[in-house]
Amino acid sequence: MATQATSLLRARRGDPAAERVRVCLFTDTLGDVNGVSRFIGTIAQKSLVHPELGLDLMVLTSTRFACPDAPNVRNLAPRFSRPMPGYATLDIVWPDAPGLRRAADAFAPDVVHVSTPGPVGRVGRALALRRGLPVVGTYHTDFPAYVDHLFDDDALTYICASAMRWFYRPFVRVLTRSDAYARALQLVGVRPDRVVRLIPGIDTSAFHVGHRDRAGTIWKGVPGVRPDAIKVLFVGRVSVEKNLPAITALWPETARRARAEGCDAQLIIIGDGPYRSQMQEELDRHAPTGSCAFAGFRHGPELSALYASADLFLFPSTTDTLGQVVMEAQCSGVPVIVTDQGGPKEVVDHGRTGFVLPDPARADGRARWIETILELLRDDDARSAAGAAAHAKIEPMSILRSVEQFARVHAAATRSTPL
Numbered sequence: 001m002a003t004q005a006t007s008l009l010r011a012r013r014g015d016p017a018a019e020r021v022r023v024c025l026f027t028d029t030l031g032d033v034n035g036v037s038r039f040i041g042t043i044a045q046k047s048l049v050h051p052e053l054g055l056d057l058m059v060l061t062s063t064r065f066a067c068p069d070a071p072n073v074r075n076l077a078p079r080f081s082r083p084m085p086g087y088a089t090l091d092i093v094w095p096d097a098p099g100l101r102r103a104a105d106a107f108a109p110d111v112v113h114v115s116t117p118g119p120v121g122r123v124g125r126a127l128a129l130r131r132g133l134p135v136v137g138t139y140h141t142d143f144p145a146y147v148d149h150l151f152d153d154d155a156l157t158y159i160c161a162s163a164m165r166w167f168y169r170p171f172v173r174v175l176t177r178s179d180a181y182a183r184a185l186q187l188v189g190v191r192p193d194r195v196v197r198l199i200p201g202i203d204t205s206a207f208h209v210g211h212r213d214r215a216g217t218i219w220k221g222v223p224g225v226r227p228d229a230i231k232v233l234f235v236g237r238v239s240v241e242k243n244l245p246a247i248t249a250l251w252p253e254t255a256r257r258a259r260a261e262g263c264d265a266q267l268i269i270i271g272d273g274p275y276r277s278q279m280q281e282e283l284d285r286h287a288p289t290g291s292c293a294f295a296g297f298r299h300g301p302e303l304s305a306l307y308a309s310a311d312l313f314l315f316p317s318t319t320d321t322l323g324q325v326v327m328e329a330q331c332s333g334v335p336v337i338v339t340d341q342g343g344p345k346e347v348v349d350h351g352r353t354g355f356v357l358p359d360p361a362r363a364d365g366r367a368r369w370i371e372t373i374l375e376l377l378r379d380d381d382a383r384s385a386a387g388a389a390a391h392a393k394i395e396p397m398s399i400l401r402s403v404e405q406f407a408r409v410h411a412a413a414t415r416s417t418p419l
Helices: 002-012 035-049 097-107 119-131 143-151 154-168 179-187 217-221 244-260 276-286 300-308 324-331 363-378 380-394 399-415
Strands: 021-026 055-061 073-075 080-084 087-094 111-114 135-138 173-176 195-197 230-235 265-270 292-296 312-315 336-339 354-357
Touching: 021 097, 021 119, 021 399, 035 055, 035 324, 035 399, 055 097, 055 119, 055 399, 087 119, 097 119, 111 119, 111 399, 119 135, 119 154, 135 399, 173 179, 173 399, 179 195, 217 300, 230 300, 230 324, 230 363, 244 265, 244 276, 244 363, 265 276, 276 292, 312 324, 312 363, 324 336, 324 380, 336 363, 354 363, 363 380
Parallel strands: 021 055, 021 111, 055 073, 111 135, 135 173, 173 195, 230 265, 230 312, 265 292, 312 336, 336 354
Antiparallel strands: 080 087
């Protein structure tokens, strides 16, 4: 890691955009278990331990959830907070807006970064405009697509898209984590010259083949998992917008056919969300007994070991801007199957590190997913080769590259210079 950081520093020498920049980042999600929270927490940590990257970062949020304990992270208790109806793992929050403003003013940022368009993000946006500071954001979540997926209501989707157009109008730069959503940003009114593709990166030391538990003891902590079974993994929010009903529909047939061929496979769901109880009930009813297990939330070294000790990773989402979990799985040496919609397909080499297939919610896509899963379940050598290729692809994609670019974009924003 030190060698990589040093090479980044050398690349910055003589670059007028390489001076230190003070960035105050406002986010509505930090204590939650999701890829966005992990991404923000990681760049906050890397900015502290790699000062040569030129980023002085303060992260501000207001949530009842536990947040990273770091000197550059401030969580101000919300004035009001309650679980979102139908979505107990997310909160509706009335943030401590005065406290957030005081904390930002004390930090004296050069630029404000708004990571989410929620109540905390709105405080950051308003503060930047009031103080005359440039405002930069990241388009982590395609909310119009989520609304369309959840409600299938053109009017609600239009209202959401209009709100996004208003929200992002004053931003001097909007970062996106995939080319697919660089184009999607134009649909919410962000000019192409203000969109920046953020170099994809993860903490490649936290998610790595070296965390594999070859003895299989890590699975003893997950009820119902058989140590010798082939483990097919999903990690993420257990919700309809992740397209998980498609997995619920295809897994019973997949598991039955696998068993008929003498292949012991288990679908293991790591995470929680509003769809979990329904998904668990339907799989218990329709899938072969013992072919599924629900692990709930897992964190830190345990999560790293579970990733690296799995055999195959499924990610059926069609609305993710990147799918950080897809990168985490591949760096952990696990082949992946993703859809041909959204950002995840951009970090998968079809036929080498995994497979990019049509939406499994469609009949033709469902058949392709079932056959591809079965082919990989049958062939240990193919899974191993794909897992090795996946690790080789993602391991160079260190989060340090993303943090360095993040700093450079914000430094340029303070001068309104071209990137």
